[in-house]
Amino acid sequence: MNRTPRTLFDKLWDGHVVRPESEHHPAVVYIDLHLVHEVTSPQAFDELRRRGLKLRRPDLTVATMDHSIPTLFDAGEPRYADEQTRLQVDALKRNCEAYGVRLYEMGEPGQGIVHVIGPELGLTHPGKTIVCGDSHTSTHGAFGAWAFGIGTTEVGHVMATQCLLQRKPKTLEVRIDKTLGLGVSAKDLILAIIRQIGVDGGTGHVIEYTGECIASLSMDERMTVCNMSIEAGARAGLIAPDETTFNYLENRDHAPKGDAWERAVSEWRTLRTDDGASYDESVSIDASRIEPMVTYGTNPGMAIGISESIPMSGGSERQALQYMEMSEGDAMVGKAVDVVFIGSCTNARLDDLRQAASVLKGRKVADGVRVLVVPGSQEVKRLALAEGLDRVFLDAGAEWREPGCSMCIGMNGDAVASGQLAVSTSNRNFEGRQGKGSRTVLASPLTAAACAVSGKISDVRSLM
């Protein structure tokens, strides 16, 4: 028996070491679930082919299409942005067929943004190691899984061996005390965390989010928090599983059933940081002091409470302000908005759409503002339709699209035009992220909806 108190991360690590690390080499770590999408996989499949290798565990590999697929169809035919995106999607289809990988295709139930469908299908479990050629794989950590993004070469490693080489990261506890106020959501919380610890505050660390506030969040909200762990530079984000987690997973397609479910839950209950275990670092935040947050610059750490003004900056931050056409001392409230995007793996789950709809219901989108609502998956779309959320969005004057990454990354033609200011529920406000020359303000679905209605950056609390 191992009596030394361990952190949640220690337990996940210990449970997956095939060969321990030494001075000479990192540990060989086993991967329980490999998620694949069209953008970061073609070169990895080619590498298998070149070396004549098999894909070791097609049964632990699941693919979907999300990044470059269109969100508009003409008479049932996808309206691709260009030939290249079509070729990329076709390559994924061919590769999945050739290597026996289950692919959730465009329009098929189960398809959607890779980090939305994993949990929905019940593939994401506490205690698993989960990887994907995508940095926001950290999302799945909300279930107490060790989930992280990898590059294409490593995608190939996992395909060929179901393993990766890893050095054990350090741990950082982010404890969130008290609870969030009215109009303040998980997105505001994670923006406040990144602002506090910095965009490189998590480098080399796995973050474990703890505290009263985290325990009170729904799974959709917890995923929003873990999703943006990478925006603080962290290797992964984690939340210990609890009843909220188990209730979410029970009866999902790939969740264990019957006795296996009972066994799984009793094992999952052990996945928590033991009393007396210590983290390499700890910080804490008082949730009750967080306001709705907006970003003003070109990285997610350049964020302020909605009632604050843009702080004094130096160095590269100056350049960011110039790009954003913002000035020190300016208030964000009142700035004219061209586009509102409600979508992405950060904020396109049912909770998010419900929140946006709660603000848009009975209201109209302001003149001249383009509002795009893109559900995160076919399942989110189905549930939203069942509740009539699509009608709320359409009646307000927003566009309601098919699931995908869409304007979060602008690969599929859904882009913000150069110079336009977009309020977006996605996770990156990098220069040009939503289209060449686009300017992005990150915000919660509530805030985004409030901005859509007023045509300006607004404090949603004034509409509540």
Added chain:
Amino acid sequence: MKPLVTLTSRVVVLPNDNVDTDQIIPARFLTTTTREGLGEHLFADWRKDPSFVLNRPETKGAQILVAGNNFACGSSREHAPWALVDFGFRAVVSTSIADIFTNNAVKNGLLPVEVDEETYTKIVAAASAGNDEVVIDLKTQTLTLPDGHSGRFPVEGFARHCLLEGIDQLDFILREDDAIAEFESHR
């Protein structure tokens, strides 16, 4: 992969902090299904500005990119190191380099060099004085400036070994096949 032991080159300095992978290679160039030819799109949006550092004739042929803190944060796209290597870079130097990028870079023969603040400042000064031939020695893990100042940098031991010998990491894991099968049998 070409082994990398020492590298002697002039540097290109991009002093911005938090240069993200969306700048290194914008998403619209990720629709490719190969890894070749991405150098053309390296820093595509910034290169439209004729005064951008990579457009200056004196930076032609430099194999070392020096950038501000938290270089290559953001996406896991390996297209970022592919583009840098295709353009001709063999090392990136910063006070801090993002984890996923570091992981990707070493697998493509691109050496991530994290130096202290003092060394970074000295390189930037040397570059602005036009005397910026730097020697990076992976064996001793040192970066040396023309004035003799030398800074040490950390490299994960296995990545260092693979870079020095030009070894492919997948071959290493493939040799663990028995251990992997054994591990799987207990699941």
